[in-house]
Amino acid sequence: MSGFLRRLISPAAPTLQRDTVRLRLEDAEIDVLRVRDPRARRIKLSVDERGVRLTLPPRASLVMGERFLELHRDWLSTQLRSYQAQNLPPPLVIGEPGVLPLRGALLPLRWESGRFAHMRVDGEGACLHWPARGTDATLRRTLREFYEAQTRADVGQWLPRYLPALPRAPARLRLKVMSSQWGSLAPDGSMALDLALVLGRSSAFEYVLVHELCHLIQANHSPAFWAEVEQRFPAWRQERDYFQAEGRRLKAMLRQLLTPTP
Incomplete structure (x- = not known):
């Protein structure tokens, strides 16, 4: 059977459906990525460095997902506070001194003018050569x-x-x-x-x-x-x-x- 005929008569592979919902916590509003996954067998709520994700199996309704979020609101707040307390370096701001994590250390980062953007490491830390129109x-x-x-x-x-x-x-x-x-x-x-x-x-x-x-x-x-x-x-x-x-x-x-x- 040719590859074309096989694709024609075979069912299409199930795809993930994604959207975003807003959830109000005690001290903030957050975006929750809602994913309907054909492979999922149960409703699942997870938190990682990318944010909050609510996974729904095919037969779970949106109302069931919302109830699940409400039931786990306190757990979610605790997990988010845990991530916020990870003591991350401050975000880099273009043109301002900062620090760059590399091989278990935080290197001092400085900026110098250049024709194109590139990074190098020297005895003083990290140097980012930066063009005037860098974004x-x-x-x-x-x-x-x-x-x-x-x-x-x-x-x-x-x-x-x-x-x-x-x-x-x-x-x-x-x-x-x-x-x-x-x-x-x-x-x-x-x-x-x-x-x-x-x-x-x-x-x-x-x-x-x-x-x-x-x-x-x-x-x-x-x-x-x-x-x-x-x-x-x-x-x-x-x-x-x-x-x-x-x-x-x-x-x-x-x-x-x-x-x-x-």
Whole structure:
């Protein structure tokens, strides 16, 4: 059967339906992303660095979703206060001194005039060369390019150390902003890493790289897999604890840096 006929007679894949609702809490009004997910089996409310999300299964009515929000109003307020207390660096303001998170440190950030936007790190911290017509979109693009370059530099430094003992090298590397994971390895050998890794301490980043490389040997989380990780990175438990303590803050910092200012 041709690909065209297969698409013609096969049912279309279900899609997510999204909209936004306003919810009034004790001290503020917030936007809640409401998502109707064909794969969901129950109503779910979640909070992360991106905001509040209400997930509805196909048969749940909008009224049921609103009631669910009302029942969990106090829980939601507590979770939002927890995120606000994460002690994030102040947002960057174009042209004003600030700090830039990188490899577990906050580098002093200064601005200098330039023909085009680019970032460099020197003995005084980070320097952002800035054109006269730079915009907020320019800033977010420059920050992402900077962090991608720093991430690839770290991977390029560590990867040769581990390749000789692997059955093959990763097919390619993709850098993403991930909501919960820190890395993944696709069946074709493509590796994805969270861009927030380069904001945290380097040893934790290296552990995630080792973790994903070991999936080239064991495509699971069996005792045999963890034995491979232990052999290459004996201190992996300390880095796992680091992510449990600091992971949400790292992801929130990256979101703040890359999200356009309203």
